[in-house]
Amino acid sequence: MNNYIKQVGYELRHQPMVTITSILGTAVSIFMVMAVFIISSIDTVEVSPESNRSRMLYGKYIHVIYPDGESSGSLAYNTAIKLYDNLDGIEKMSFSDGWSESQDIAVGNSDIVSLPVKKVDDVFWELFDFNFVSGKPFDEATVKSGLKKAIICSSVAKKFFGKEDVIGREIKISHTPYLIQGVVKDTSPLLKKSFAKVFIPYQQEKEEDLWAESLAGNTEVYLLMSDNADENKIRQQVRQRYATMNSQLKKQNIEVIYHETPFNASTVNQDFGSNNTPDTDGPKRMRYLVYTILLILPAINLSSMTRSRLKRRVAEIGVRRAFGATKGGIISRLLGENMLLTLAGGVIGLILCIIFVAFFSNFFISYGGSFASGDIMEASPTFNMMLNLKTFGIAIFFCLILNLLSTGMPAWRASRVNPAEAISGKND
Numbered sequence: 001m002n003n004y005i006k007q008v009g010y011e012l013r014h015q016p017m018v019t020i021t022s023i024l025g026t027a028v029s030i031f032m033v034m035a036v037f038i039i040s041s042i043d044t045v046e047v048s049p050e051s052n053r054s055r056m057l058y059g060k061y062i063h064v065i066y067p068d069g070e071s072s073g074s075l076a077y078n079t080a081i082k083l084y085d086n087l088d089g090i091e092k093m094s095f096s097d098g099w100s101e102s103q104d105i106a107v108g109n110s111d112i113v114s115l116p117v118k119k120v121d122d123v124f125w126e127l128f129d130f131n132f133v134s135g136k137p138f139d140e141a142t143v144k145s146g147l148k149k150a151i152i153c154s155s156v157a158k159k160f161f162g163k164e165d166v167i168g169r170e171i172k173i174s175h176t177p178y179l180i181q182g183v184v185k186d187t188s189p190l191l192k193k194s195f196a197k198v199f200i201p202y203q204q205e206k207e208e209d210l211w212a213e214s215l216a217g218n219t220e221v222y223l224l225m226s227d228n229a230d231e232n233k234i235r236q237q238v239r240q241r242y243a244t245m246n247s248q249l250k251k252q253n254i255e256v257i258y259h260e261t262p263f264n265a266s267t268v269n270q271d272f273g274s275n276n277t278p279d280t281d282g283p284k285r286m287r288y289l290v291y292t293i294l295l296i297l298p299a300i301n302l303s304s305m306t307r308s309r310l311k312r313r314v315a316e317i318g319v320r321r322a323f324g325a326t327k328g329g330i331i332s333r334l335l336g337e338n339m340l341l342t343l344a345g346g347v348i349g350l351i352l353c354i355i356f357v358a359f360f361s362n363f364f365i366s367y368g369g370s371f372a373s374g375d376i377m378e379a380s381p382t383f384n385m386m387l388n389l390k391t392f393g394i395a396i397f398f399c400l401i402l403n404l405l406s407t408g409m410p411a412w413r414a415s416r417v418n419p420a421e422a423i424s425g426k427n428d
Contacts, residue, residue: 019341022305026345026402027352029298033291033398034353038386039361040287042190043269047384049128049187049194050265052224056127057231057262058193059084059221059238060098061274064212065255072274074098076217077204083241084221084262089229094123094222095202105198106172107160115156117173118196119203127224128194133157135167135182142181143201150178151199153186173198188382192269193222213254223262231264238262295398299405306338307410327416334411339403346399354386 046053062079063072075083075098084093097119106112125137133154142149150171157164157180160171169180178200189195205217225231242258249255259277272278320330358381 022302023341023345023348025298025302025305026342026399026406027348029294029302029402030346030349030395030398031352031356033294034350034391034395035356035361036287036290036294037394038353038357038381038391040283041390042381042385044265045385045388045390047191047382047388049130050191051129052127053265055225055227055229056193056265057090057223057225057234058264058268059223059262060268061259061261062212062216063257063259063275064215065257067253070275071212071216073212073216074274075219075221076210076215077219079215079217080219080221082245083238084223087223087234087237089226089231089234089237090223091226092123092126092224094127094224095121096124096220096222097202098218098220100196103174103198104172105156105160106175107170110160113159115197116195117198117200119201120199121202124202124222127222130187130194131185133164133183133185135180137182138199138201143203146201146203148176148178149181149201151182151184152180153184153197155186156197157183171198173200188385190381190385193265213249213252215256221262231262234262235260291398295402295405299402302402302406303410306407307413331408331411335403335407338407338411339400342399342403342406343396346395346402350392350395354383357381357386358383 044053050056059075059080061072062075064070077095080095084090100116100118102114103117104112105115105117120138121143122138122140130137135151137151138149150173152166152171154164156171157166160166161169164183166180166183170177171180172178184199186197187195205219207214210217223234225234238261239258242256246255257275259275260280263278267278267280270278270283361381
């Protein structure tokens with residue numbers, strides 16, 4: 001390693017322009033690849049309060065076909081029970097509202113503020129690891145009895161009360177008084193399944209709120225898989241339940257369409273309609289294509305620079321070959337030396353990428369908001385979403401691939417020089 005560092009230092013002194021250009025070229029390439037990777041992984045990265053994303057599945061929609069038309073939308077509670085309750089491989093199930101929305105929030109005679117409100121049950125707080133500043137989650141009795149209690153975010157507590165410890169105080173939600181039971185740390189709107197500013201108990205829909213032959217309502221299901229559970233086997237169970245439901249609905253000449261539900265974290269955050277089957281492979285193929293282009297094109301240019309640097313070392317390589325260095329040894333040495341330059345460029349590229357995604361990406365990329373367009377300005381990824389072991393691992397992996405692509409051929413050609421011609425200076 002010490003010899004590699006000395007060689008890199010030598011090249012910086014004697015070929016500064018080519019060497020620095022190689023580092024900057026690597027930095028730009030890693031910057032672009034990692035920007036794509038971080039932005040595309042925001043919907044799947046495991047960060048509090050959605051630390052269980054790899055084990056989460058979501059039952060979201062129902063699609064009903066009639067003889068003269070169709071309807072689709074959120075599930076009714078009873079439909080959700082028939083389709084998702086007691087599935088093998090599912091550890092816990094939680095219910096939430098399918099169409100969360102902003103509601104008017106006020107305290108006493110204060111100004112009314114429109115904030116995102118989410119209806120959740122007691123199990124919701126077991127699936128999502130919120131950081132409670134004070135108070136506690138809803139329990140089963142609170143949810144079943146429909147008590148007017150609320151859990152609010154720190155920013156809401158500070159806005160209305162000037163402090164976070166506000167347990168037992170009253171807040172009005174759509175002009176209805178609620179007692180504050182807990183205060184949690186704020187989360188990013190990019191964590192769409194857990195984000196809200198105010199949480200209230202979920203209630204099963206009333207009969208008048210159901211539609212589509214009482215199959216549709218305002219419910220979404222969150223499912224926590226057991227360790228090592230196979231999500232495809234879980235979908236097979238749900239597919240069979242759809243078939244059973246259709247056999248029961250046949251006499252009414254109604255059919256429910258199966259759309260590969262329940263969805264995982266990667267799929268559920270796609271922009272697809274309630275009457276469509278989401279494309280799970282298309283986005284992956286597009287990302288892989290982008291990664292390939294962003295790696296191969298810079299690698300071609302960097303390969304030319306590497307070959308230019310190695311021309312000055314032909315005599316050195318010839319001497320090494322004359323003293324018994326193998327072709328494999330020459331190749332591994334050149335790859336190792338260039339890997340240091342690639343890692344230097346990778347570090348620079350990763351730092352630039354994190355700065356871009358954290359502070360500037362919302363000027364170029366619309367992440368969207370779960371409740372209203374105002375969420376977009378809040379929706380920059382947090383550093384916890386970007387800085388994790390997976391991000392660093394992927395960055396190192398891309399550096400390795402770029403190093404192999406840009407240095408492999410020049411190193412292979414350099415290892416094949418004739419020692420006598422190389423030492424005499426006759427080899428190109």
